[in-house]
Amino acid sequence: MANMSSARTAASSKGKQRTGAILKAAERVLVRHGYHNFTMRAVAAAAQVSVGNLQYYYPTKNSLTKALLEHVALDYTRRLDGPRLHATPEPSEQLRLFLSDMLGDLNRERTTRLFPEIWALANHSRFAAKLTEEMYEVIRPVLARIIHAINPRLSAERVRLLSQFIVASLEGHTIFIGHGKPWIGETRTFAQMAYSAFMRLICEDEADRSGS
Amino acid sequence: MANMSSARTAASSKGKQRTGAILKAAERVLVRHGYHNFTMRAVAAAAQVSVGNLQYYYPTKNSLTKALLEHVALDYTRRLDGPRLHATPEPSEQLRLFLSDMLGDLNRERTTRLFPEIWALANHSRFAAKLTEEMYEVIRPVLARIIHAINPRLSAERVRLLSQFIVASLEGHTIFIGHGKPWIGETRTFAQMAYSAFMRLICEDEADRSGS
DNA sequence: CCGAATTTAGGTCAATCGTACTAGATATTG
DNA sequence: CAATATCTAGTACGATTGACCTAAATTCGG
CATH class of the missing domain: 1.10.357 (Tetracycline Repressor; domain 2)
Incomplete structure (x- = not known):
């Protein structure tokens, strides 16, 4: 119920490293180019992974967006x-x-x-x-x-x-x-x-x- | 220098009426669906004009966006x-x-x-x-x-x-x-x-x- | 009323979008 | 080592996008 659209859970340590890099890249894209240029391809390129690989962790753009927002919110509240x-x-x-x-x-x-x-x-x-x-x-x-x-x-x-x-x-x-x-x-x-x-x-x- | 990319000046009264309706529709689209769904086709549909007609007044999406922002800003400052x-x-x-x-x-x-x-x-x-x-x-x-x-x-x-x-x-x-x-x-x-x-x-x- | 300017409508095109699919590489585990 | 799970890469497809083009309809000044 909590993670509806993010299919993969990033089981291995390699996976967690990848998802971390992807979320970081996704944030970079959102910050620099705005949501209206926030595309799967742009995020994949920024994270230096293939689109297919990106979709392995985040099958849809929606799941990636949600994960990014959760990541940002968590980070922000932790700091304050x-x-x-x-x-x-x-x-x-x-x-x-x-x-x-x-x-x-x-x-x-x-x-x-x-x-x-x-x-x-x-x-x-x-x-x-x-x-x-x-x-x-x-x-x-x-x-x-x-x-x-x-x-x-x-x-x-x-x-x-x-x-x-x-x-x-x-x-x-x-x-x-x-x-x-x-x-x-x-x-x-x-x-x-x-x-x-x-x-x-x-x-x-x-x-x-x-x-x- | 002020109006770089909005080609047409909407000479006739009909033209001014059209541009007014278009800007109103454009604002409606932006408010309701956000800039990332702000497309020429969506604005044209909301204004009940053809895409060709919309592009006659605002040849590019950029010119439409700029005109909309100017319109909104002017309206806002006038009120306050x-x-x-x-x-x-x-x-x-x-x-x-x-x-x-x-x-x-x-x-x-x-x-x-x-x-x-x-x-x-x-x-x-x-x-x-x-x-x-x-x-x-x-x-x-x-x-x-x-x-x-x-x-x-x-x-x-x-x-x-x-x-x-x-x-x-x-x-x-x-x-x-x-x-x-x-x-x-x-x-x-x-x-x-x-x-x-x-x-x-x-x-x-x-x-x-x-x-x- | 006629010719020019303006307005309207529709079609087309390359580019890009999200997503699906497949096949191979790598890692993990019993 | 074998088999199973995890990960990676590349390609393809239908849909949508902004922009361009043409041609007909309308308006308007002389």
Whole structure:
């Protein structure tokens, strides 16, 4: 049920090495040429395998695409759920680190180019949409824990909404900072702005919100 | 120099009507099926014209794509540069309106689906990238005027950076609110959060920023 | 109303797409 | 070593793509 269309499981070590190279090449093709040039032949060429060999591991383009998306999502969540944040016990410092990390991540060409492609895909594929949502579902709790630590008086629902608001706001910068984008170099400034702006939201109590 | 690859100028009124219908259909195809299914035949069918007829107005797929992007960008900037904001003289109220308008706009299926497609396109096409940047170049000054009115002590550069930060943050919500997205219905909450968070940034003075 | 400009429709072509198929090479295991 | 599973490569086919071409229909200025 989990792996519907990816037939082969890559049993041998050689097979796993191959699938790894293929997924890496597939990502390269998607990043560099976009999904509309994401063809079996292009991926096979980039991975330096024959089309037949590629199809042995991923019989259809759909199975390859799904595997690639799963691979990317797994990689992304692993990096952000890392142990870096637990190094400092100060919650506000954890927030600063989280914001800086996420914005810094956007500078990588991979993130800059891959995510818009994934978002576009998610608009037309239920699978991609579900996977994307699951990806953010991993990130949000990480941020939610920090928010709760900073202001324990906030309700769980409020924390959930704040996490979503902040994650969404950060993701928006993907289009502007990063590889070849015009606003690269201002990442630190934006990280400071994010800290200042979102810190206010978090520290705000119910009473403050009704007025103005 | 402006219209390199779109050969026909659509002289007659009938021609302008046709090109209008074609661009509308093209947008529909792009929104519904994504750029990777954006074919001359699909657009022709959606516009209920023959492929030959479509190619009379847009000889190549490239020219059609460019014309569509220009059309969308023009439409978008016109709507946001509208006179609504000038109705209220209170700058902080203008900000609230601006944020609410932009976030509300994301609820429209057109915006929700079109923009990720455009961002992905901008990653692989210089033309799309330039047009996208020009689009945001129109929006930023609108916001910059409001920011300057709220806090005239800010330097021009600071206003520019703040405008960019806020626009980017708002755009990020495209992926989450809007047609069929999970966080629709929370638009008002997010608009309030945006107002509260960004208002703090704007009102902050130089002195406040060095500390904390 | 007539001739030129414009608009419409359909057909054709090379290139490329995803996928299926087959046969041989390599590795693994009892 | 034999036999079985795994892997690799090449080819082929039907479908679709963007682009090109021609010819008829329509519109419009003089």
